[in-house]
Amino acid sequence: MFTHNSYIHQFTDMMSEGFIFIDHQGNIQIYNRKAKEIFGVIHNQGIGHEAGRLEPDDIVIIADNCLGKDDGGLTPKDLSILGIRDKGLEMGDSIIAIGVYKGEKILPVYKYRKGHENWDTLNLEAYYCDLDIDVSIDNRNREIHICVNQQDFYIEFVNSIGHIVIVEGQTQKVKFYQSRGYTVRGESIGDILKGKPYRAKGKGTEELNVIGKNIFEIHMGGPTINEFYDAATGKDLHYRDKFREINGRSTLCTLLPVDHEGKRMGAVLKVEDISELRRVIRERDEALKSVDEMERKLRDHKTENYLFPEITGESQELFYAKKLAYKASKTNSTVLLLGESGTGKTLFARAIHDESKYHNQPFVHINCASIPENLLESELFGYEKGAFTGAKNEGKIGLFEAARGGTIFLDEIGELTPYLQGKLLQALQSKTFIPVGGTKTITVEVRIIAATNKNLEEEMLQGRFREDLYYRINVFPIMIPPLRQRKQDIHSLVYALLPKICERIGSGKKAISGEALQALVYYDWPGNIRELENVLERAANIAEGSTILSSHLAIPRDKRQISEKSNQIRSIKEVLEETERKAIERALRISGGKKQAAMKALGIGKTQFYEKLKKYKLDSSENRN
Numbered sequence: 001m002f003t004h005n006s007y008i009h010q011f012t013d014m015m016s017e018g019f020i021f022i023d024h025q026g027n028i029q030i031y032n033r034k035a036k037e038i039f040g041v042i043h044n045q046g047i048g049h050e051a052g053r054l055e056p057d058d059i060v061i062i063a064d065n066c067l068g069k070d071d072g073g074l075t076p077k078d079l080s081i082l083g084i085r086d087k088g089l090e091m092g093d094s095i096i097a098i099g100v101y102k103g104e105k106i107l108p109v110y111k112y113r114k115g116h117e118n119w120d121t122l123n124l125e126a127y128y129c130d131l132d133i134d135v136s137i138d139n140r141n142r143e144i145h146i147c148v149n150q151q152d153f154y155i156e157f158v159n160s161i162g163h164i165v166i167v168e169g170q171t172q173k174v175k176f177y178q179s180r181g182y183t184v185r186g187e188s189i190g191d192i193l194k195g196k197p198y199r200a201k202g203k204g205t206e207e208l209n210v211i212g213k214n215i216f217e218i219h220m221g222g223p224t225i226n227e228f229y230d231a232a233t234g235k236d237l238h239y240r241d242k243f244r245e246i247n248g249r250s251t252l253c254t255l256l257p258v259d260h261e262g263k264r265m266g267a268v269l270k271v272e273d274i275s276e277l278r279r280v281i282r283e284r285d286e287a288l289k290s291v292d293e294m295e296r297k298l299r300d301h302k303t304e305n306y307l308f309p310e311i312t313g314e315s316q317e318l319f320y321a322k323k324l325a326y327k328a329s330k331t332n333s334t335v336l337l338l339g340e341s342g343t344g345k346t347l348f349a350r351a352i353h354d355e356s357k358y359h360n361q362p363f364v365h366i367n368c369a370s371i372p373e374n375l376l377e378s379e380l381f382g383y384e385k386g387a388f389t390g391a392k393n394e395g396k397i398g399l400f401e402a403a404r405g406g407t408i409f410l411d412e413i414g415e416l417t418p419y420l421q422g423k424l425l426q427a428l429q430s431k432t433f434i435p436v437g438g439t440k441t442i443t444v445e446v447r448i449i450a451a452t453n454k455n456l457e458e459e460m461l462q463g464r465f466r467e468d469l470y471y472r473i474n475v476f477p478i479m480i481p482p483l484r485q486r487k488q489d490i491h492s493l494v495y496a497l498l499p500k501i502c503e504r505i506g507s508g509k510k511a512i513s514g515e516a517l518q519a520l521v522y523y524d525w526p527g528n529i530r531e532l533e534n535v536l537e538r539a540a541n542i543a544e545g546s547t548i549l550s551s552h553l554a555i556p557r558d559k560r561q562i563s564e565k566s567n568q569i570r571s572i573k574e575v576l577e578e579t580e581r582k583a584i585e586r587a588l589r590i591s592g593g594k595k596q597a598a599m600k601a602l603g604i605g606k607t608q609f610y611e612k613l614k615k616y617k618l619d620s621s622e623n624r625n
């Protein structure tokens with residue numbers, strides 16, 4: 001009845017979904033164009049080839065991502081026809097194999113992965129029988145590529161699939177390649193290897209006539225096709241838009257029985273191919289993953305920003321230093337804080353300790369410049385009783401020991417004498433020391449943070465600081481820029497520090513006038529934040545009213561005139577020079593004072609670089625590396 005109704009065929013061919021109708025015996029009556037496309041009955045993929053069968057001496061290339069599944073039952077044993085007899089190979093394994101059909105004289109090449117292993121791609125490249133062969137199974141993108149002399153034959157898959165390309169031994173021409181719809185065409189690898197004929201492919205190829213054939217001739221069994229048959233033969237089964245896999249393709253299916261005058265006539269199956277949709281979903285998942293990644297990065301960025309709230313300032317320069325400090329806090333490495341006096345090195349050292357895993361352990365701060373040289377050794381390493389005149393009878397533990405398990409902060413490390421530098425180096429290297437006047441070696445695990453306002457590299461080059469100690473402590477350098485290079489922080493510093501200062505000195509709350517604030521911004525702050533604190537404290541003390549005015553600020557008058565100066569027009573040369581100076585300062589700062597690195601970053605030659613350092617007085621020494 002349906003076979004002769006050409007209108008029905010025409011109409012169903014116009015549908016964008018696959019549509020199959022089988023009668024009450026399971027014979028196909030309608031199989032529309034889209035269904036043929038989905039299941040590969042119509043075949044226009046690739047270059048095409050003639051019909052044929054596998055012959056001895058043909059070169060066979062196989063890529064199968066799960067032996068025994070969905071490939072027409074290809075087993076490890078089947079591969080013996082190519083000379084592969086590997087006892088380690090089992091069902092469920094993935095394999096790439098190249099061999100000659102029944103060609104016992106030419107050994108096969110192959111590579112496989114066990115089924116339980118987790119991997120993304122399996123790849124085999126070979127020059128085999130004068131052919132350039134490159135095969136890959138890409139589990140992530142769900143594709144198998146077999147490239148023969150740069151000709152790519154690829155196949156997509158959902159769960160598992162087998163792909164095969166056959167090259168004629170004599171002519172070296174591709175005589176068969178696997179593609180979508182192989183089950184419908186009865187061309188599984190298993191069948192092909194057993195010598196079953198395959199159909200021609202490509203334009204003008206005769207279409208496989210499915211009408212009138214039993215559904216099981218065209219589709220291998222499987223839950224969906226079984227249900228389809230059951231519904232057609234009388235079972236009361238129906239569903240709408242369900243995800244089903246048919247012949248290894250992901251589909252969205254609607255199944256409906258067809259009754260006429262109370263009698264079961266058959267069933268229809270409407271099929272939407274969602275492999276494409278899967279690809280889109282995968283792409284979307286990947287996009288979401290990168291959004292997640294991005295969000296995580298942003299979160300980290302935010303955390304770093306909010307991390308050390310006691311370190312006030314929003315400048316990029318400070319943010320960069322904070323970021324490094326945060327990273328340093330999560331390692332055990334020795335940290336070297338570099339920066340002028342009053343820039344916040346102690347604050348950073350404390351913040352690193354508090355954020356580290358040692359935060360419940362002691363934090364011991366020692367200023368190497370403030371202790372007389374003859375006492376420093378015993379302060380650091382302790383002494384035994386009676387070690388020297390004036391020593392306590394019972395002896396004393398040193399700061400290294402007091403810091404056991406925690407952090408020792410060696411401030412102004414550049415002030416250490418050569419003798420103490422040697423002692424310190426020994427302690428850092430061996431994590432042991434001998435107290436003054438003692439004989440017993442003491443072992444301590446302690447995290448070192450050192451700080452200096454000197455240019456240690458310069459000190460080292462001048463022979464005033466031991467090179468070995470310099471490298472030992474310069475593991476994680478963090479440069480804290482001076483306030484004049486991050487004037488942007490002045491506002492927030494004033495607003496954070498002033499209330500605390502007022503509370504401490506009991507002056508009552510004080511505000512600051514716009515003019516005073518502007519004067520603070522224009523000043524160059526050689527003493528950095530410590531100087532800013534002092535200026536604010538003094539101003540809060542002398543201001544009688546509730547507002548600090550510029551007249552209350554103890555900063556040199558001529559140095560706050562820059563505001564007026566900045567209104568003057570400057571020559572281009574002046575502006576360019578200032579920009580140049582700033583660029584060099586910034587490069588030196590970011591490279592932690594390392595001249596080679598700064599020079600490289602600036603992209604200028606050595607002579608030019610040193611000339612400019614001299615010109616802008618950024619370096620006292622002229623003849624350095």
Ligand SMILES: Nc1ncnc2c1ncn2[C@@H]1O[C@H](COP(=O)(O)OP(=O)(O)OP(=O)(O)O)[C@@H](O)[C@H]1O
Nearest residue numbers: 310311312313340341342343344345346347529530
């Ligand atoms: N970013 C900041 N936010 C708030 N207070 C700061 C900041 N930086 C520094 N300070 C304050 O400035 C003062 C000087 O800082 P700190 O003692 O840490 O500097 P330093 O570099 O160790 O100085 P020195 O080299 O003279 O020892 C301290 O009172 C500190 O709390």
